Amino acid sequence: MKLHEYQAKRIFARYGVPIPAGEVANTAAQAREIAQRLGKPAVIKSQVLVGGRGKAGGIKVAKTPDEAETLADQILGMEIKGLKVKRVLVDEAADIQDEIYLGMIVDRERRRVAMMASSEGGVDIEEVAATHPDAIKTIYIDPFLGIKPYQAIAVASALGIPPDQTRAFTKIATGLYRAFIESDADLAEINPLAVTGGGQLLAVDGKMVLDDNALFRHPDLEEMRDLAEEAPAETEARINGLSYVKLDGEIGCMVNGAGLAMATMDIVKHFGGSPANFLDIGGGAKSDKVAAALRIILSDPNVKAVLFNIFGGITRCDEVARGILVALEEVKPAVPMVARLVGTNEAEGRAILAEAQMITATTLADAAQKAVAAAKAR
Amino acid sequence: MKLHEYQAKRIFARYGVPIPAGEVANTAAQAREIAQRLGKPAVIKSQVLVGGRGKAGGIKVAKTPDEAETLADQILGMEIKGLKVKRVLVDEAADIQDEIYLGMIVDRERRRVAMMASSEGGVDIEEVAATHPDAIKTIYIDPFLGIKPYQAIAVASALGIPPDQTRAFTKIATGLYRAFIESDADLAEINPLAVTGGGQLLAVDGKMVLDDNALFRHPDLEEMRDLAEEAPAETEARINGLSYVKLDGEIGCMVNGAGLAMATMDIVKHFGGSPANFLDIGGGAKSDKVAAALRIILSDPNVKAVLFNIFGGITRCDEVARGILVALEEVKPAVPMVARLVGTNEAEGRAILAEAQMITATTLADAAQKAVAAAKAR
């Protein structure tokens, strides 16, 4: 789950990371009030869950409250990479002299949290990695010890952070690590960590992605979820415990198992079609889950055919077939459907589907080809 | 640093360990009020930093507030193992059906915190260890993982704690471990952990000893120190950064280094004397520290002779000698003194001491024999 900049920064601040004074506004009038309260030039920052907000014109500096209102009015309602801006963060503008990058991710190979830092802040770390890999200092944090002061000092030393800022940097690095661990993050990033004219360190921008699997122990963070930023189909999938990713093709896929679901997308492509989605109904799915899955697939207007690929193991084919029937009752789809059910209770499953007008197949290759042909025929 | 029962229990409670309702009283009238508020039979428990309070008559049950006042009056002012009772804890009396022992210490050999539990609670664990070693279940806690639920469950299972109390027991074991670690304890003990008639678990008595070396990070715990329970000489030693333990002999010893200080006591005994104290002035001691040390030694009326044993390494003999002179000015001791100064700046040290009326020696054996003889001569 991605967090908005203002949410990430508030979490960081709880762990002692200094952030600029600022508040969130839903209207231009609110933005004006906040700028007034700050009493200083302000940055108006669109809060949408995509990168490149600055380049898209979603971040502007206002010298006066009047200007803050005008700029907020421009930014609110703007569309950035398909996402409508519904709120802006109004932050006190910082006197930025230098920009540092400081980020943490899980390094899968080393099975450690990796802290990456670079004196080339303000740009994407991938860009720095590609152009100046030497500018990045990476340390790996022992899960039992946590980040130790000497590690933060080593990073500060490598980045050329002056001694009088090293203590502040150590506090920030330690705070960011604690925020990462205690929020169960997949990513936590301060970019830039600004060095101000006064020699202070300030987290001017923040980003955080949380581990969905750990949200059960963070009800407070789960509440930060911005449903408005999520496609309705994604929300429905999540609520129903389905893994769903929308793609831009025309063949809807309903599969049990993530690997098989990817392989199904791939084979559709292999035979000249284009998958409309990734959808894993998971192990042991019952009919209500299947029905929800079908509703989600058919809610995509691009879908010209649906391919069911079920390999019965824990998931019983008859259960899936029954779910399909329930869903068909409800949504009465106008597109052709190809079903391939094999494995546990496959005969029963096929018998149930015999009622419905469906194209059947036994191999995945056959099913994919039939789905592609059916979609092309429309 | 030892904590009182009421202090230990309050710390445990902060970590989710259930303790009886209760408050501390300094007077019998206060005890009455507390018992009144509790509205139930109360236990009046002397708060002194020694064991065996029950046997000494320092713990009594009062059925009524009247009785609470009478008993508190008896207990307050009582002397237990030489310590005067200045306050009592008035706790709601628990309906104890069973008594469990639950304690934690650092196991030096395994370098782990060891959790020991026994269904034979209410008596000293050393006694259980001697008579029913099988009744004790010990687990060792990984410093990185901390105590895990399965460990607490294993202990509960070994103790025969019924399933419906296992969860409560796990919470208590986990709480006690956290209290131990987060307070930097040397010992944390709940004895007994009572099983009440209602099937609840309740920490009826608690004991905690803290690691003196870690008090720097626990100013709140340092404040719990009961100066009234400490001999004035011990308080002065602590404030001056000296290691001092009073013994009951007649030869005062001032030594640099703990091992050498023990060896000095031993050799005094070996040559027929009896050491009045252990006193280590530490490495690099300056004259003010030496003066404080001499004051502390001479404050003991049993002291008939003083033995200075200084092996100069970091500690310079001339500094010690100067300290001795300063102290002599102040306290004007009436007892004979034997000085053995060797090592760094030993010549200068001896020259300085030449002014004072002191017996000198070069070997430790010689010094000890002279001190014993001097003490006997008085």
Add this chain to the structure above:
Amino acid sequence: MSILVNKDTRLIVQGLTGREGKFHAEQMIAYGTHIVAGVTPGKGGESVLDVPIFNTVAEAVSATAANVSIIYVPARFAPDAILEAADAGVALVVCITEGVPVIDMITVRAYIDTTSTRLVGPNCPGVITPGEAKVGIMPGHIHMPGPVGIVSRSGTLTYEAVAALSEIGIGQSTVVGIGGDPVIGTKFIDVLEMFERDVETKHVVMIGEIGGNDEERAAEFIRQHMKTPVTGFIAGQTAPPGKRMGHAGAIISGGQGTAAEKIKALEAVGVPVAHHPGEIAEMVARRL
């Protein structure tokens, strides 16, 4: 021969008294797996499916000499269950549970690495040695004994490959689902090494997917250490970057972990990669 599990496997089921645990235990027993104990705190002394239940894994091990454990407890309890099994000295722990937080797995794995216990999973279908022991949730009946070792990050995709192989009469030595999470107990390389040492495994099928670089590292391992031929498959050629494809570990992030890179790495070391699952069995048949 085989790897990891066989007819000498003496299995503990952690979570046997739960719905999932009981359902799959029944299937495993029906397959012929020796389930010697179940563990559920507070239910020690009971029995389920004629299997005795213990309060702790340590008690179960000391009473039954169990050597393998399988975990079916909810995600929030799974880390503790793994640690408990490792502390009780179980040689192999298979964790089926899906949805264990990554941070927990970092800790668990760091601890497990200091013990002699091997962990498979979490979020995996388990391990089966056809005809000997099934320690997992895979449909047993599609398997048959034979010379092909399979290692995979996926569940049902593996069943596809197995079923197709069995259909044309090619059996499997052992099939290992290592799981789809970013931090797991056993990786491709570990299993490839075991297959390489196993004299009865004449061919290996390795089924990877997008995310991470374990397939690339496996390719390097194959180049340096393996004589046994390997056939590959990688799922997710059409997966978009930055999106988690069901498995927590199946994500292309920062342009890293694409199927194309993995296929390239495997082909570069002489591992042919199937275009779709249906091809896997055909390719193995041709090369065996």
Add this chain to the structure above:
Amino acid sequence: MSILVNKDTRLIVQGLTGREGKFHAEQMIAYGTHIVAGVTPGKGGESVLDVPIFNTVAEAVSATAANVSIIYVPARFAPDAILEAADAGVALVVCITEGVPVIDMITVRAYIDTTSTRLVGPNCPGVITPGEAKVGIMPGHIHMPGPVGIVSRSGTLTYEAVAALSEIGIGQSTVVGIGGDPVIGTKFIDVLEMFERDVETKHVVMIGEIGGNDEERAAEFIRQHMKTPVTGFIAGQTAPPGKRMGHAGAIISGGQGTAAEKIKALEAVGVPVAHHPGEIAEMVARRL
């Protein structure tokens, strides 16, 4: 020969810019120890006593190929300093600092055990190989090279023994102060093992004290593994139970760790125990 430190020792001083660190560094240099670097965060680039200062141990090691580090930082910073040195790959870390909390040392020791670094201390006087290198705070001039290895939990008590030996012309191979804390990096057994393997150490003096049971374990080790004769001394025969005698580890608790037990254990394996420090040198002289 010798153990732990010698003329190839290239020493880092952590805390060289502090009062204590500088004082002892001066003494060590005067003794002939090669101090190649100091470490103080934020003072990298400066120099003290002509020794270059670095911000981190890793930088110091990579610039100077240092192999030993000595720590003189305050107790609250000592655990971090030890971990830093270990992470930088220093082979031997000697921690002089007194007053490190036990809970910290449990963690540090558990981590150190996963590395190839050896820790001596904390709360110890250090290690000296007379005539080659002094890595500690002991008065160098009382030592002389020779055949006696000394290992001790105490500081000044060891100086007594050393001075008495040197006075009668018996030199020392290496003298190791392992420290008086309950949890330390190197114990009697570790050092006894090193002395046993060192061909130039013909006799070992072991100086113990009350608390714990390391002397008893050492006695067992001597019985099983040592040919080199050992002479012992145990301080604290007159120490009362339950009181900490200066060293955090010197305490008789629950009736355990008395001097009497330790003396008995040593004598039972043929290690004569001196009655007072003055006797140690005489006994060694008789037995050498």
